[in-house]
Amino acid sequence: MSATTSTTMFPKTRKLAWLMHLFLIGYSLLILLPLTWVVMGALKTNREMFTDPIALPKDPNWGTFITAWDDGVRDYFFNSVIVSGFSVALIVVISAMAAYALTRLNFPFRRGLYLIIILCFAIPMHAVLVPIYVLLSDFGLLNTHAGLILPYAAFGLPFSIILMYSFFYEFPTELEEAAKLDGCGPWRRLWHVVLPLSKPILVSVAIFNLVSIWNEFLLATIVMTSPEVQTLPLGLVRFRDQYATNWPGMLAAITIGSLPLLAAFVAFQKYFIRSMAGMGK
Amino acid sequence: MFSKGREPVSALLLLFPMLVLLGGFIFLPLGQVFVWSLFQQEVFGGPQRFIGLANFAEMGSDRVFWQALVNNMIFAVLSIVLQVGMGLVLAALLDHGVRRFRVVYRTIIFAPIVVSTAAIGLLWGLMLDPNIGPITDWMSLFGVPMPRNGILGEPDLALVGTIFVGAWQYTGFMMVILLAGMQSIPEELYEAARMDGCKGIRAFINITLPSIRNVIVTCVLLTVIGAFKVFDLVYVLTNGGPGTATEVLASYIFRNAFEFSNIGYANAMSVVFLGIALIFGVIQHRMIRK
Numbered sequence: 001m002s003a004t005t006s007t008t009m010f011p012k013t014r015k016l017a018w019l020m021h022l023f024l025i026g027y028s029l030l031i032l033l034p035l036t037w038v039v040m041g042a043l044k045t046n047r048e049m050f051t052d053p054i055a056l057p058k059d060p061n062w063g064t065f066i067t068a069w070d071d072g073v074r075d076y077f078f079n080s081v082i083v084s085g086f087s088v089a090l091i092v093v094i095s096a097m098a099a100y101a102l103t104r105l106n107f108p109f110r111r112g113l114y115l116i117i118i119l120c121f122a123i124p125m126h127a128v129l130v131p132i133y134v135l136l137s138d139f140g141l142l143n144t145h146a147g148l149i150l151p152y153a154a155f156g157l158p159f160s161i162i163l164m165y166s167f168f169y170e171f172p173t174e175l176e177e178a179a180k181l182d183g184c185g186p187w188r189r190l191w192h193v194v195l196p197l198s199k200p201i202l203v204s205v206a207i208f209n210l211v212s213i214w215n216e217f218l219l220a221t222i223v224m225t226s227p228e229v230q231t232l233p234l235g236l237v238r239f240r241d242q243y244a245t246n247w248p249g250m251l252a253a254i255t256i257g258s259l260p261l262l263a264a265f266v267a268f269q270k271y272f273i274r275s276m277a278g279m280g281k
Numbered sequence: 282m283f284s285k286g287r288e289p290v291s292a293l294l295l296l297f298p299m300l301v302l303l304g305g306f307i308f309l310p311l312g313q314v315f316v317w318s319l320f321q322q323e324v325f326g327g328p329q330r331f332i333g334l335a336n337f338a339e340m341g342s343d344r345v346f347w348q349a350l351v352n353n354m355i356f357a358v359l360s361i362v363l364q365v366g367m368g369l370v371l372a373a374l375l376d377h378g379v380r381r382f383r384v385v386y387r388t389i390i391f392a393p394i395v396v397s398t399a400a401i402g403l404l405w406g407l408m409l410d411p412n413i414g415p416i417t418d419w420m421s422l423f424g425v426p427m428p429r430n431g432i433l434g435e436p437d438l439a440l441v442g443t444i445f446v447g448a449w450q451y452t453g454f455m456m457v458i459l460l461a462g463m464q465s466i467p468e469e470l471y472e473a474a475r476m477d478g479c480k481g482i483r484a485f486i487n488i489t490l491p492s493i494r495n496v497i498v499t500c501v502l503l504t505v506i507g508a509f510k511v512f513d514l515v516y517v518l519t520n521g522g523p524g525t526a527t528e529v530l531a532s533y534i535f536r537n538a539f540e541f542s543n544i545g546y547a548n549a550m551s552v553v554f555l556g557i558a559l560i561f562g563v564i565q566h567r568m569i570r571k
């Protein structure tokens with residue numbers, strides 16, 4: 001965190017500092033204990049789980065992870081990778097194109113179009129489920145990856161465009177003017193001049209959308225009814241309904257499903273925090 | 282800024298993919314929700330019968346609809362207290378409270394945000410399970426009795442339990458937004474106040490809180506909008522039950538459309554839902570522009 005906050009504003013008595021740490025440690029444990037319990041539980045046998053749910057596993061049973069992976073989690077995992085990967089790529093490219101046109105080019109109804117995009121941001125997917133289901137059904141897109149990718153891309157666009165719009169808006173135009181004098185059209189100015197200098201906002205937009213799409217549940221429930229195409233959140237719930245008595249297997253599935261984003265978050269937490277804190281602006 | 286001429290053509294090409302996606306998946310469905318809310322329909326692809334505003338009239342006397350709406354409101358109010366309240370405390374401690382391990386605390390507290398709500402619902406469903414969940418064991422260590430059906434099995438406690446699980450996941454999100462706001466307050470403000478003998482809690486009340494007023498309002502709005510959109514958590518933790526005790530708008534719309542063969546009614550409730558979303562959306566937009 002920044003150096004400007006290094007001075008403490010609360011009285012610097014030892015006792016108070018200890019109390020504040022104690023509070024933060026307590027709250028951190030409240031977060032960490034359930035998460036650790038999941039991993040520990042996955043390593044136990046079902047019998048251990050029932051007789052003593054709190055105890056540590058006596059003989060860690062790593063095989064549970066392999067069984068869960070082979071038992072469907074692999075398919076859910078790759079479905080999630082495909083759906084999230086394509087959706088996020090579409091959102092980043094399309095929102096950059098749109099935001100560029102909205103901030104740099106002159107065309108009729110420009111201001112009105114931006115207001116419409118802001119309006120779209122306020123419309124939740126929850127409120128148009130039935131028509132989206134009918135549309136996907138008419139085009140034969142139910143139970144296909146495209147059936148999730150296209151609506152995810154559409155609903156990811158408004159906020160991404162708003163973020164990029166304000167970034168491009170404050171972005172200096174001198175370089176583009178120079179490129180224009182050299183005969184570069186709007187496309188080349190966007191791809192070769194603006195985008196290479198816009199990495200921070202592109203990363204923010206990508207992370208923000210990745211987190212929400214990787215974890216999306218409601219639309220996926222409706223669109224993906226056959227198990228072969230289901231994404232991780234659905235697969236995990238399906239796992240519960242199927243293996244109601246196999247607790248370690250379920251906990252292993254939860255662990256595998258949550259690990260990729262958790263690992264990415266710990267590795268790149270600066271970018272994650274910046275991306276998510278952007279919601280407050 | 283740049284000259285005119287071919288620009289509208291380039292603009293149309295650049296905007297085209299966006300126009301297709303927003304048109305197809307947001308505007309077309311939006312219109313259909315309004316039109317279809319005036320019809321009765323039982324199966325997808327089946328016949329539609331025009332019934333005017335009868336679906337909206339049905340809402341008036343539908344006890345479960347009102348219960349869902351009230352549950353959303355309880356969700357909103359309690360979530361504001363828990364998430365924004367606790368988020369403020371945690372952010373203040375990380376901003377001007379402790380000096381060491383701040384990144385460690387922030388990382389841990391924020392971590393649940395990147396886990397899917399479905400997985401968190403499963404995890405807490407197991408934790409709170411009355412037979413084998415560890416919560417019952419932990420509570421008995423402190424001598425706290427737990428209901429026999431578990432917290433989520435009691436009509437009076439299930440909603441509150443669900444709200445707490447939601448707060449467990451999202452408080453870190455609020456903390457990070459509030460912390461970003463606090464860190465943009467110039468240090469000179471605090472120093473000037475310290476000269477006047479204002480520090481500690483008083484500096485927090487007199488400087489920090491007023492400076493991040495807008496950020497706090499944004500957090501409150503985000504929480505309210507989130508509370509009206511809640512679905513995953515309810516679906517996984519309680520599935521609306523026991524009975525209809527934890528039914529919320531999104532889950533009730535979902536149930537009517539895809540379980541009760543009541544598609545027209547689901548669309549009518551979607552119109553109400555849209556109205557609520559737009560009201561908060563407009564307030565949020567006004568705030569952002571300030």
